[in-house]
Amino acid sequence: MKTAENLSTINYQLSTNRRFVWRIVDFAIAGIFIYAGALKAIDPVQFASDIDNYKLLPWPVSVALAFFLPWLEIFCALGLVFRFLYRGALSILSASIVVFTLATIAAKLRGLDITCGCFGHASQHWSFPSHLATNLAILTALLVLSFKATSRNRLQNAA
Amino acid sequence: MKSSLVGQAVILAALALLPAAGEAIYFRDKISWRSAIAPSEMVTVEQARGWGDTAIWVDARPEDEFATDHVPGAISLNEDQWNELVPQFLAVWAPGKKTVVYCSSLSCNASREVAHRLRKTTEPPMENVFVLEGGWEAWLKKKR
Numbered sequence: 001m002k003t004a005e006n007l008s009t010i011n012y013q014l015s016t017n018r019r020f021v022w023r024i025v026d027f028a029i030a031g032i033f034i035y036a037g038a039l040k041a042i043d044p045v046q047f048a049s050d051i052d053n054y055k056l057l058p059w060p061v062s063v064a065l066a067f068f069l070p071w072l073e074i075f076c077a078l079g080l081v082f083r084f085l086y087r088g089a090l091s092i093l094s095a096s097i098v099v100f101t102l103a104t105i106a107a108k109l110r111g112l113d114i115t116c117g118c119f120g121h122a123s124q125h126w127s128f129p130s131h132l133a134t135n136l137a138i139l140t141a142l143l144v145l146s147f148k149a150t151s152r153n154r155l156q157n158a159a
Numbered sequence: 160m161k162s163s164l165v166g167q168a169v170i171l172a173a174l175a176l177l178p179a180a181g182e183a184i185y186f187r188d189k190i191s192w193r194s195a196i197a198p199s200e201m202v203t204v205e206q207a208r209g210w211g212d213t214a215i216w217v218d219a220r221p222e223d224e225f226a227t228d229h230v231p232g233a234i235s236l237n238e239d240q241w242n243e244l245v246p247q248f249l250a251v252w253a254p255g256k257k258t259v260v261y262c263s264s265l266s267c268n269a270s271r272e273v274a275h276r277l278r279k280t281t282e283p284p285m286e287n288v289f290v291l292e293g294g295w296e297a298w299l300k301k302k303r
Contacts, residue, residue, distance in 0.1 A: 045189055059192075067180075071179045075175050085168075088168040088169075092168050
């Protein structure tokens with residue numbers, strides 16, 4: 001009996017530790033997106049110019065996105081922190097990283113020498129490989145969090 | 160909150176729209192929805208001509224286009240040869256002067272980029288740097 005109780009306690013502890021670790025990841029990712037979103041929200045004029053430099057969208061659309069995207073990032077990041085609209089937040093953040101990464105690769109292939117705009121003008125001196133590596137690391141973390149959230153959701157629905 | 164993934168995404172997008180709309184109103188004088196250049200930084204040919212000798216004309220087009228023809232008295236300054244050409248601009252510039260940058264037409268970006276770079280050339284940032292609306296094409300039309 002005592003052995004079973006001890007095992008149960010150990011399992012509970014491990015489960016709690018794992019949840020704690022994943023919450024740290026939530027907070028770390030949220031911190032990155034709140035920082036990135038705030039930098040772009042402070043200077044939407046520059047961000048509109050950064051989007052326009054990709055030469056993919058008409059100028060009015062670049063302006064609209066420059067106002068909208070930073071706040072979307074911030075609200076999604078807050079969703080990660082407070083576990084509010086969590087899966088939706090993860091999906092939007094994942095999609096935004098994928099789109100920015102593909103746009104950066106496309107610009108590079110077209111020979112455009114531009115800044116990603118991901119962290120406003122703070123990242124203007126980053127090299128292309130640095131941008132790519134950072135985006136892929138963040139995307140990996142988001143996808144893992146999404147997978148865990150989906151699994152948890154399925155278990156809850158099955159119960 | 161038990162709602163679908165799409166529903167959650169829609170709610171987040173709707174929440175983000177509110178401060179985004181507020182910012183768009185707050186920044187309405189600093190950004191033009193029609194053009195990449197703020198209205199306060201754009202001048203017409205007539206306005207720029209009216210400044211007479213207080214204006215320095217800067218041609219942001221490639222060297223060969225400048226050599227073919229340019230605004231009389233204009234200085235060539237493009238991004239490709241920036242370090243080579245900027246000293247000749249700084250030699251004629253003075254704080255009270257207005258700088259008018261032009262490239263080929265309304266749709267080219269070179270004048271915007273050169274104007275932006277010029278503003279950052281000095282400390283404190285250079286003031287009275289403008290982009291010519293319509294560029295070289297507009298100058299030619301007014302010349303006729």
